[in-house]
Amino acid sequence: MQRRDDRSPRALRAGSVSEAERIEGAAVFLDRDGTLIADRGPLLSPAALELLPGVPDALRRLAGVGYRLIVVTNQSAVGRGLLDLAGLERIHTALRDALAAEGAAIDGLYFCPDAPGPLGEPESPTGRRKPGTGMLVEAARDHALDLGRCFMIGDQARDTRAGQRAGCRASILLRTGQGESFAGCTNDFDLVCDDLPAAADWILAAGR
Numbered sequence: 094m095q096r097r098d099d100r101s102p103r104a105l106r107a108g109s110v111s112e113a114e115r116i117e118g119a120a121v122f123l124d125r126d127g128t129l130i131a132d133r134g135p136l137l138s139p140a141a142l143e144l145l146p147g148v149p150d151a152l153r154r155l156a157g158v159g160y161r162l163i164v165v166t167n168q169s170a171v172g173r174g175l176l177d178l179a180g181l182e183r184i185h186t187a188l189r190d191a192l193a194a195e196g197a198a199i200d201g202l203y204f205c206p207d208a209p210g211p212l213g214e215p216e217s218p219t220g221r222r223k224p225g226t227g228m229l230v231e232a233a234r235d236h237a238l239d240l241g242r243c244f245m246i247g248d249q250a251r252d253t254r255a256g257q258r259a260g261c262r263a264s265i266l267l268r269t270g271q272g273e274s275f276a277g278c279t280n281d282f283d284l285v286c287d288d289l290p291a292a293a294d295w296i297l298a299a300g301r
Contacts, residue, residue, distance in 0.1 A: 116158065116159035116160055116242070117239075117242075118237060118238050118239030118242050118243075119159070119160055119161070119238070119239065119242040119243060120160055120161035120162065120163050120200070120232070120233075120236060120238050120243045120244075121155050121160045121161070121162055121163070121243065121244045121245075121246060121296065122163050122164075122165050122229055122232070122243060122244065122245045122246065122256065122261070123162060123163065123164050123165070123246050123247070123289075124164075124165065124166060124223075124246065124247030124248060124249070124252045124270075125164055125166035125188075126166070126248075126270060127247070127248035127249070127267070127269055127270015127271055127272065128246060128247050128248050128252075128267055128269065128270060128289060129144065129145060129148050129164070129188070129289070130142055130143055130144055130145060130148075131143040131144075131145060132248070132270040132271065135170040135175055135176070136170075136184060137170065137175060137176050137180065138180075138184070139183050139184050139186070139187035142184060142187050142188060142191060144191050144192070144195075145269055145288065145289065146288070146290075147288060147289060147290035148192075148197075148289050148290075149192055149195030149196065149197040150195075150197075150290065151289045151290045151292070151293035152192065152197040152198070152199070152289075152293075153196060153197050154293050154297065155293050155296065155297070156197070156198070158297065160244075160296075161200040161201070161236055161238070162198070162199045162200050162201075163199065163200055163201045163202070163203065163232045163236065164199055164201070164202040164203065164204075165203045165204075165223065165228040165229060165232065165255075166202070166203070166204045166205075167204070167205050167207075167222050167223050167251070168181055168204045168205065168206050169206070169207065169208045169209060169222075171206030172206050172207045172208030173208045178206070181204065181206070185202055185204075188202075200236065201232055201235065201236060203228040203231060203232055204228075205221040205222040205223070205225075205227070205228060207221065207222045209222075223247075223251045223252055223254070223255040224250075224251040224252075224254035224255045224258065225255065225258075226255055226258050226259040228255075229243075229245070229255060229256070229259040229261070230259065233259075240259050240260045240261055241260055241261070241262055242262055243256075243259075243261045243262060244256070244261055244262055244263050244264075244265060244292075244296055245257075245259070245261045245263075245264045245265065246264075246265045246267060246289065246292050247264075247266065247267065247272075248266065248267045248268075248269055248270030248271050248272035248275075249266075249270070249271050249272070249275060250266070250275045250279045250281045250282070252264070252266075253265070253266050253281050253282035253283075254281040257281060257282075257283070263283040263284060263296075263299075264281070264282050264283050264284075265282065265283065265284045265285075265286055265292045265295070265296075266282035266284070266285045266286070267285075267286055267287070267288055267289060267292060268285065268286070268287050268288065269287075269288050269289070272285070
């Protein structure tokens with residue numbers, strides 16, 4: 094089962110682009126834990142949410158040139174009974190509020206609550222749990238995206254593998270979160286960056 098939390102469209106802010114000025118069909122897909130926020134194990138309370146350094150500015154810069162910003166996150170704590178959907182919604186409200194306090198926002202948030210299978214398979218039967226591509230494909234449909242013009246950013250191989258399998262322009266592995274442990278032992282990424290600000294630098298330099 095996959096859930097989508099995409100209730101609030103971006104409120105246009107000073108310096109942000111209009112709908113007409115967006116980069117047609119382009120988005121940056123973002124993992125949550127270890128990419129946007131600190132990863133200290135399952136996040137079960139909004140009070141424990143902590144934005145990583147430089148994240149709001151990186152998001153503002155990407156949005157400022159027209160990229161949609163879409164969070165795609167595995168949340169197996171729900172499937173494992175550690176957190177209910179109402180609790181997850183409170184955490185995601187806190188995430189939006191923390192970003193808004195810094196003048197940043199996301200355009201959509203998709204999550205998969207499925208737990209890994211009995212043999213530890215990372216991908217759920219629905220294909221939504223990363224490295225499955227279901228959340229990216231659904232977001233592309235909802236936001237009229239061209240996946241070949243999109244980027245995927247995350248701190249685990251399952252994130253970048255999902256981006257590659259979906260046909261994203263590039264999948265970027267971050268050294269934040271758990272990324273350092275994957276950087277030298279997998280080829281399931283196109284680029285390694287120290288953190289989200291560095292990945293934003295690379296995307297902006299790569300151009301449209």
